[in-house]
Amino acid sequence: xxxxxxxxxxxxxxxxxxxxxxxxxxxxxxxxxxxxxxxxxxxxxxxxxxxxxxxxxxxxxxxxxxxxxxxxxxxxxxxxxxxxxxxxxxxxxxxxxxxxxxxxxxxxxxxxxxxxxxxxxxxxxxxxxxxxxxxxxxxxxxxxxxxxxxxxxxxxxxxxxxxxxxxxxxxxxxxxxxxxxxxxxxxxxxxxxxxxxxxxxxxxxxxxxxxxxxxxxxxxxxxxxxxxxxxxxxxxxxxxxxxxxxxxxxxxxxxxxxxxxxxxxxxxxxxxxxxxxxxxxxxxxxxxxxxxxxxxxxxxxxxxxxxxxxxxxxxxxxxxxxxxxxxxxxxxxxxxxxxxxxxxxxxxxxxxxxxxxxxxxxxxxxxxxxxxxxxxxxxxxxxxxxxxxxxxxxxxxxxxxxxxxxxxxxxxxxxxxxxxxxxxxxxxxxxxxxxxxxxxxxxxxxxxxxxxxxxxxxxxxxxxxxxxxxxxxxxxxxxxxxxxxxxxxxxxxxxxxxxxxxxxxxxxxxxxxxxxxxxxxxxxxxxxxxxxxxxxxxxxxxxxxxxxxxxxxxxxxxxxxxxxxxxxxxxxxxxxxxxxxxxxxxxxxxxxxxxxxxxxxxxxxxxxxxxxxxxxxxxxxxxxxxxxxxxxxxxxxxxxxxxxxxxxxxxxxxxxxxxxxxxxxxxxxxxxxxxxxxxxxxxxxxxxxxxxxxxxxxxxxxxxxxxxxxxxxxxxxxxxxxxxxxxxxxxxxxxxxxxxxxxxxxxxxxxxxxxxxxxxxxxxxxxxxxxxxxxxxxxxx
DNA sequence: CGCTCCCCCATTTTT
DNA sequence: TGGGGGAGCG
Numbered sequence: 001x002x003x004x005x006x007x008x009x010x011x012x013x014x015x016x017x018x019x020x021x022x023x024x025x026x027x028x029x030x031x032x033x034x035x036x037x038x039x040x041x042x043x044x045x046x047x048x049x050x051x052x053x054x055x056x057x058x059x060x061x062x063x064x065x066x067x068x069x070x071x072x073x074x075x076x077x078x079x080x081x082x083x084x085x086x087x088x089x090x091x092x093x094x095x096x097x098x099x100x101x102x103x104x105x106x107x108x109x110x111x112x113x114x115x116x117x118x119x120x121x122x123x124x125x126x127x128x129x130x131x132x133x134x135x136x137x138x139x140x141x142x143x144x145x146x147x148x149x150x151x152x153x154x155x156x157x158x159x160x161x162x163x164x165x166x167x168x169x170x171x172x173x174x175x176x177x178x179x180x181x182x183x184x185x186x187x188x189x190x191x192x193x194x195x196x197x198x199x200x201x202x203x204x205x206x207x208x209x210x211x212x213x214x215x216x217x218x219x220x221x222x223x224x225x226x227x228x229x230x231x232x233x234x235x236x237x238x239x240x241x242x243x244x245x246x247x248x249x250x251x252x253x254x255x256x257x258x259x260x261x262x263x264x265x266x267x268x269x270x271x272x273x274x275x276x277x278x279x280x281x282x283x284x285x286x287x288x289x290x291x292x293x294x295x296x297x298x299x300x301x302x303x304x305x306x307x308x309x310x311x312x313x314x315x316x317x318x319x320x321x322x323x324x325x326x327x328x329x330x331x332x333x334x335x336x337x338x339x340x341x342x343x344x345x346x347x348x349x350x351x352x353x354x355x356x357x358x359x360x361x362x363x364x365x366x367x368x369x370x371x372x373x374x375x376x377x378x379x380x381x382x383x384x385x386x387x388x389x390x391x392x393x394x395x396x397x398x399x400x401x402x403x404x405x406x407x408x409x410x411x412x413x414x415x416x417x418x419x420x421x422x423x424x425x426x427x428x429x430x431x432x433x434x435x436x437x438x439x440x441x442x443x444x445x446x447x448x449x450x451x452x453x454x455x456x457x458x459x460x461x462x463x464x465x466x467x468x469x470x471x472x473x474x475x476x477x478x479x480x481x482x483x484x485x486x487x488x489x490x491x492x493x494x495x496x497x498x499x500x501x502x503x504x505x506x507x508x509x510x511x512x513x514x515x516x517x518x519x520x521x522x523x524x525x526x527x528x529x530x531x532x533x534x535x536x537x538x539x540x541x542x543x544x545x546x547x548x549x550x551x552x553x554x555x556x557x558x559x560x561x562x563x564x565x566x567x568x569x570x571x572x573x574x575x576x577x578x579x580x581x582x583x584x585x586x587x588x589x590x591x592x593x594x595x596x597x598x599x600x601x602x603x604x605x606x607x608x609x610x611x612x613x614x615x616x617x618x619x620x621x622x623x624x625x626x627x628x629x630x631x632x633x634x635x636x637x638x639x640x641x642x643x644x645x646x647x648x649x650x651x652x653x654x655x656x657x658x659x660x661x662x663x664x665x666x667x668x669x670x671x672x673x674x675x676x677x678x679x680x681x682x683x684x685x686x687x688x689x690x691x692x693x694x695x696x697x698x699x700x701x702x703x704x705x706x707x708x709x710x711x712x713x714x715x716x717x718x719x720x721x722x723x724x725x726x727x728x729x730x731x732x733x734x735x736x737x738x739x740x741x742x743x744x745x746x747x748x749x750x751x752x753x754x755x756x757x758x759x760x761x762x763x764x765x766x767x768x769x770x771x772x773x774x775x776x777x778x779x780x781x
Numbered sequence: 782c783g784c785t786c787c788c789c790c791a792t793t794t795t796t
Numbered sequence: 797t798g799g800g801g802g803a804g805c806g
Contacts, residue, residue: 068796125796156795231796250802309794420795439794481782487806599796619794641793657794680791 011046011082020106021337022299023047026055028291029324031264031317031336032299035368036353036663037344037625040299041071044262045078047297051258052115053086054349054530059118063256063278065127067263072122075262079119083111117586117758120256124271128234129153129595135248139241142196143217145224152228152458152465153598155529157446159219159230160184162467166218171211178211187216191232192268223740225498227464235270255283257294263623264320268311279324296324302363306619306657308650309541318364319779320453342368344625346375349669352695353662359694360652368663377761380671380692385683386633389674390424393630394432397613400628409435410611413626415618415661417639421632422615429533429613439616445597448573449556449567454597456546457539460530461590464498473503476555478523484516506526526550539590540578547571619659621664629665631658634673635686658691671700679695699759702742703735703780735780736760743780 012020022032022043024628048064060700066072081096084107088096098103099740112288121128136147154162160471167173192388197220201213223229229237242249259279261267267275280289298320305314321327325335342350347370354367383389397412414425429436434563444450452475455468462468474480491512492499498637504527509520526549530542537545547553553571556564580592614626618639633639640654660670671692676685734746744760 123796234796306794307796310796420792423797479782483782578784617794638793643793653794678797 011049012415015042015046016341018048018337018341018561019043022339023050025295025297025337026051027293028557029296029320029335030298031325032131032297032339033322033336033364033366034299034301034339035341035342035366036301036304036660037233037368038339038345039341040262040339041075041078043339044260044299045075045082048075048119048260049079049082053083057258059115060120061255062260063120063127064122064260065124065262065275067123067266068119068623069123069126071262072126076116076119076121080108080116084108085127088498121601124267124274125231125234125599126595128238128274131238131252132229132589136237137238138245138248141220141224141237141240142198143220145220146295147229148227148462150227150462152226152232152462152468153234153595154223154226154228154467155445155598156231158228158467162222163187163215163219166215166222169599170218171215173211178208178215183212183215184757186212187219188230188232188313190216191230191236192270194270195234216477225464225496226466227462227498228467232270235274239270239273239277242274242282246282248623249277249282253278253422259296259297263302263304264298264303265305265314265317266307266310266312268313269316269318272313272316276323286543288361291597301366303357303360303366303656304622304660304663306622306653306660308653316361330772338366340366340369341371344372344666344667345663346370346372346667348375348378348699349583349662349665352378352669352699353659355696356655356662356691356694357659360655362649362652376668377670377701378669378695378699380634380700381673382688382703383672383674384676385674386424386677387423389632389672390428391427393632393670393672394428394434396630397434397628399431407627408611408639409613410625412630413614413616413621413624413628413630413664414630415616415621415664416633417618417641417657419617421638425615425632425756429615434613435611436613436615439609439614444570444573445600447567447570449570452552453543453547453571454594455576456527456542456552457590457594459500459527460534460542461499461594463504463527463531466492466499469499472550473520474524476551478551479754480513480516480519480523484513484520487512487514488520534590538582538588539593540575540582543575543578544591583604590774619663622660625664627665627667628670629661629668630670630672631661633677634671634674634689634692635656635677636689637684637686638677639689639691645709655691655694658689701745737778 011024015023017270019039019042022030023046025047032040032043034043044064048062051062052059064072064075066075083094084104087107087110088094088099088103091107092099092103096107100109120130122130132147133149136151137149140146148626158181163184164175166181167178167183168175182232190197195203197213197217200216201209223233242252256278259275261275275296279294283289298317300314300317302314302317303314305317308314321333321336326333328334330338345353345368350368350370357363381389381392383392393414397409399410400412401407414422416422422438426438428435445454452472455471458465458468459472460682470485473485487508489499491508492502495502502512504524506521506524509524510517515522530537530546530549533542553568556568556571577597578593581596582588585592585596588595614624636645639649639658642651644650644654673688673692674686675681678684732746735743736746737743747761
């Protein structure tokens, strides 16, 4: 598809110099250091559009890796729109938004078919899944284990129970000494470093590691037996495959000519290895690299690296210059661009953010340069406990909505360190019937009935998936009891074949299952019939039919409880999700939907323009922005989290987390903390977070009298005035309580004598002129 | 053999 | 504070 160059000139004109350098980059390596709100998504999308329309790059040879599915979707949509705008001008000679709805849709769908559909945009996990659906059958691990293309993706709880079973049942270990959760974590970390069980043991020689390596090894065997992979394998296996098979690597290397990585600071070793292999074809000598018609373009911000618990390593970003780039100092380099202009937040917010992050030692020097006005103060409130904290925040939101027509519920975000903090806010939002959206916590796909339904689908798609089989063989009740299952399972284990192979064979079942045989056979027959129709029925049809045929729906209908009704509704919602997926991706296969479902995150369905207050963790908030942000629970032990305070590096990550929170705010930022808080059912006294002291005090208005009273010289142009009236004396900087407007601070004294009045700034309400002789004011101590 | 009740344990962040 | 697992009962 060829698009006229005139278009490019249009969109390039909207960019600043640095953005333009990034967008116009064609071949070779480039690191884009992109501060919060500096328009990095714009740089990414424009560059992709530019590659295609100006440099005539084939869309299918572009690989763009994002951190969330949502980011991937947004990027596709934005690129789609860019091209549609171009085409509108070219074909109809008018602006895209002036076309009627039908013409718009038609253009978008045309662009989708010709361009965006062919782009490889997605998360590491989803892109790797796509690669594995082609090539996993060519892979063999160090112990000869193999997988088939229809592999299942095990979620964290599947993985967890597998590990737990190995630790406690198979190896009979003391689960106090070998906590299954921590063992699982160790295994995950090993995989993220690219280590096999043996390599892990070699690197950490100790008794404990020997045991963990043993569990790891057995865990891999069980995954293979289920023809299943965990999240980490999705990336580890392509890397191993590329390392062991030159021609497969060669194929994908020549497929992906232009590689873009968003949130590069959050990549871990194995992801880095994947990118390195694809970009360089595995050639380690830098001098041998051929960048002709190829590029590696990464975008990131070390100050927003908040995923080290997932083995993310921002030194990978810090090393980009020496890894891929020219390694020259900042002023001379041609392989790095810094985006420092911030288009999101008010100056006061940026100043606070810059000030805070300067307390970190490990970073690339970079400041956020304001492009908007200074804005209001940052307000900081101390509450007695988490209930009062929530009340304060919600009342404030109501007040702001009442008094600012440009704000609606969707303008607000409440950000916290841990999910458990959400409850009091939720309670109060419900009490006041304010619509809200909570991201995280329990996910849709974690619900029992959804996991059951998915288990049916997984078993149909992948008969080796014994974990799924065991989940649903007697759900709903088919009087297939423990003992019958036990004996079938034992046979399968002895023969080292998947349980399904026993269960799907009538004779074997008759021999082993006793009275349950009839039920087992009937069940197997049902699953078989769906397996036969795997290619002829769509995912949605299979789901619909299997939920009926299995008796799952009838079972719930018969129960008739409110809970059962809810579950039915959820299953229907799942059905809608399959339909939606089929429509969006044009992928009708069950397989496609299952992969998508496994990799879906809660954040992905956070819809914009919903006019709902958003509640989420700081981690979930990355990449988002809101006019008004409440950063809550700023207490020692919470932010920074108690588990991080003893380690300087973790503490820096907590500070980055706080920085991420601060930089989400466009217009106004509120900070809150509680004096005491319920933790595990008992009240605990809390100290204000150390990060509060790291913010510039002259930008912050607090409801706690500061120890040293500082007035802002910039606000009082003349020498400080004092207003004396009746028996009260008022001066600039005084904290007051107004009967109607609440707490405020005197910012100015106007006039003199009888005619004088006070300018008082009320948090969130702005500045008001008040005559203290008419409106009673109280001093706020 | 399945269900319910009770006790104990756990909370950092997530693709 | 809630969910999961184990024990005991119907």
